[in-house]
Amino acid sequence: MVIEYVGQSIRQVRCKYQTMSPYLFRVDQDTIIDATKCGNLARFINHSCNPNCYAKVITVEAKKKIVIYSRQQIGINEEITYDYKFPIEDEKIPCLCGAENCRGTLN
Template sequence: MAMRYRVLQKTYKQMVECTSPYIHGLGLFCRRDIEAGEMVIEYAGTVIRSVLTDKREKMYDARGIGCYMFRIDADDVVDATMSGNEARFINHSCEPNCYSKVITVDGQKKIMIFALRRIVPGEELTYDYKFPLEEAKIPCNCGTKRCRKTMN
């Protein structure tokens, strides 16, 4: 897995590009065929402790900045808002073509995005955000046949 990660760091820009999507805001699109199970991109950013996420989210909201955070585990979160890569623009879908997985490389946990199935050039990359269930619902814009209408 570590070797695949190192190769990906040098080649992911050949696989994906960020542009206007079909779903929301910006999106990440496939530039070449990506096979099922292939490592696509790391969700990169600054690793912060979970206890800091609310404070940062409030700070970003006050500045009118969109917030891009992804939980690694109970203790750590990747904050891609100010220092992330294109992976932060992957949109949610109720019928995704990718999935996320935490892997360990050289003793550090990394969030990786993998292809769930074969993805063709021009197709938008998506994954299920798997937000926790809450009373306040976040509307889903994926538009798929199996859309749950909310992301949580």
């Protein structure tokens, strides 16, 4: 375990949540963790198509939490990254991760 993605849990009711903040993490169909106001260092972790970590939703005392785990040994000063796995949408967000197997877009 590297770090928990901490933030406010937001129930998504009917309308689509405004994706104005870059610090939103979707837990499931109707819950989002918003790290805009009360996040920790995890919100600064960048996306990579060839990441050294992955995000996993775990349940602790009936509450869903997002935890970043490492996939491999991570060296000193090596950047920590994970795959954001954004849903596929028409409007593409270009990916600049620089990995050899880069998909070209985040979504």
